[in-house]
Amino acid sequence: MTVPPAADVCLLLEGSYPYVAGGVSTWTHDLIQAYPDLTFHLVALVADRSTRAPRYQLPVNVTGLTHVYLQEPDRGWWWLPGRPALFRRLEPALRRMQRGGGQGALAEVLSVVAPLRGRLGRRILLNSEPAWALLVRMYRDDMPEASFLDYFWTWRALVGGMFATLLSPLPAARVYHAVSTGYAGLYAARAALETGRPALVTEHGIYTNERRIEILMAEWLFDGSATGLAIEKPRRDLRDLWLDTFASYSKACYDACDPIVTLYGGNQDFQRRQGADPTRLRIIPNGIDYAGYSRIERSRDHPPTVALIGRVVPIKDVKTFLRACARLRDDVPELCALIMGPTEEDPSYVEECRQLVQHLDLGATVRFTGRVTIADWLGRIDAIALTSVSEAMPLVVLEAGAAGVPTVATDVGACAELILGRGDETPALGAGGAITPLASPLDTARELAALLLDRAWRDQCGAVIRERVRRHYDKIAIDRRYRALYESCRQAPDRQRAPAEVA
Numbered sequence: 001m002t003v004p005p006a007a008d009v010c011l012l013l014e015g016s017y018p019y020v021a022g023g024v025s026t027w028t029h030d031l032i033q034a035y036p037d038l039t040f041h042l043v044a045l046v047a048d049r050s051t052r053a054p055r056y057q058l059p060v061n062v063t064g065l066t067h068v069y070l071q072e073p074d075r076g077w078w079w080l081p082g083r084p085a086l087f088r089r090l091e092p093a094l095r096r097m098q099r100g101g102g103q104g105a106l107a108e109v110l111s112v113v114a115p116l117r118g119r120l121g122r123r124i125l126l127n128s129e130p131a132w133a134l135l136v137r138m139y140r141d142d143m144p145e146a147s148f149l150d151y152f153w154t155w156r157a158l159v160g161g162m163f164a165t166l167l168s169p170l171p172a173a174r175v176y177h178a179v180s181t182g183y184a185g186l187y188a189a190r191a192a193l194e195t196g197r198p199a200l201v202t203e204h205g206i207y208t209n210e211r212r213i214e215i216l217m218a219e220w221l222f223d224g225s226a227t228g229l230a231i232e233k234p235r236r237d238l239r240d241l242w243l244d245t246f247a248s249y250s251k252a253c254y255d256a257c258d259p260i261v262t263l264y265g266g267n268q269d270f271q272r273r274q275g276a277d278p279t280r281l282r283i284i285p286n287g288i289d290y291a292g293y294s295r296i297e298r299s300r301d302h303p304p305t306v307a308l309i310g311r312v313v314p315i316k317d318v319k320t321f322l323r324a325c326a327r328l329r330d331d332v333p334e335l336c337a338l339i340m341g342p343t344e345e346d347p348s349y350v351e352e353c354r355q356l357v358q359h360l361d362l363g364a365t366v367r368f369t370g371r372v373t374i375a376d377w378l379g380r381i382d383a384i385a386l387t388s389v390s391e392a393m394p395l396v397v398l399e400a401g402a403a404g405v406p407t408v409a410t411d412v413g414a415c416a417e418l419i420l421g422r423g424d425e426t427p428a429l430g431a432g433g434a435i436t437p438l439a440s441p442l443d444t445a446r447e448l449a450a451l452l453l454d455r456a457w458r459d460q461c462g463a464v465i466r467e468r469v470r471r472h473y474d475k476i477a478i479d480r481r482y483r484a485l486y487e488s489c490r491q492a493p494d495r496q497r498a499p500a501e502v503a
Contacts, residue, residue, distance in 0.1 A: 080124060
């Protein structure tokens with residue numbers, strides 16, 4: 001069998017490119033296209049083995065695509081000799097992985113499972129009697145107050161996802177680039193340990209913070225018996241288990257990766273608190289095609305139009321945008337409000353938003369466009385709104401800004417520095433829109449009304465954000481920085497690994 005040549009870059013992608021549109025996926029697609037002389041192998045970490053339709057046509061320099069099915073690890077063999085001994089060796093490392101351990105704990109797990117790769121799978125690691133006995137021991141030791149059924153499914157999800165990541169094929173590459181921590185970051189740490197090749201990570205949003213939001217909002221993880229007038233909480237609960245395990249995956253990624261890249265300074269505070277080496281931290285902001293977006297012609301022949309551009313999912317808080325539109329319509333009766341983004345990811349949330357449109361009598365005002373080519377619409381949009389509860393450095397603010405369209409956004413991620421400027425901006429350009437508190441329809445409506453009803457203010461904000469994008473976020477300059485990183489990593493010698501790291 002012919003072994004395929006090593007790719008220049010192996011991109012590690014969890015729940016994004018090429019199957020989810022927008023945001024990080026668009027950034028990934030543009031990154032690959034920026035370096036036609038480099039070859040890329042993609043590792044897509046997805047939930048299950050269901051058929052997925054790509055949302056992007058893969059560039060010609062993508063030489064391979066490997067899937068990791070987090071909820072469905074390979075079956076593996078039914079039986080191996082010495083299974084109880086295998087789980088006795090795994091147990092201490094698994095406990096460390098569920099309590100914030102980093103690359104050291106990961107190396108311990110790999111020392112057990114890597115020599116058995118191809119034979120180990122979910123039959124032994126999840127469905128065997130020794131696996132059941134281990135799960136029961138960990139439940140009794142760690143959180144006997146929790147629902148055993150909920151613990152069972154939590155344990156299987158976390159451990160199953162980890163084993164799927166560690167037992168899946170590992171494409172040969174000169175550098176491994178994770179586009180988040182989480183399971184993608186865990187895969188990067190594994191690749192660095194097993195191959196000795198450099199790994200780096202780019203964090204758009206902080207993965208553990210986004211998972212924390214989701215976990216704290218998960219009603220099934222809420223144990224009502226732990227509330228009331230009790231002063232002390234139980235030793236640990238299921239939320240702690242989820243959060244500590246994801247913190248462990250992030251720590252393993254940070255331990256393995258150099259550099260650790262993020263989009264703006266605020267993220268680095270979180271990275272340091274989660275164990276990232278400050279000497280490895282780098283900032284490379286998002287960049288966009290300034291020349292292309294700045295050529296979009298602005299139309300005056302359209303009704304006052306605002307748009308939320310993004311996926312219709314809870315983290316975008318589309319409902320706050322809709323409530324703001326209901327208030328804004330009082331001041332701007334001819335308002336046109338667009339919700340521009342994919343609607344396939346969370347159909348139940350999309351339906352809730354459509355019901356809210358009817359409840360607020362916005363049927364003649366709001367339009368769901370689905371996924372669109374943004375450049376075709378920006379000339380007819382007066383302002384965009386981001387009501388998200390979490391963002392990193394949203395590309396849409398930059399794309400709209402290059403076209404002279406101001407933004408009203410919540411105070412999340414890098415939105416404030418994009419719209420109002422960094423503290424060290426010299427000379428200071430001023431406001432390119434407005435920043436509002438989270439979940440505040442009234443503030444969002446007020447700032448949008450200021451832009452729609454005062455053309456001079458709108459034009460001034462549009463000119464400011466256009467110039468800020470030109471100075472700091474032109475993709476041509478950003479691409480040079482990733483080129484330098486890739487070249488440095490590709491030319492680096494293999495790291496010398498201690499024999500104890502991986503058996």
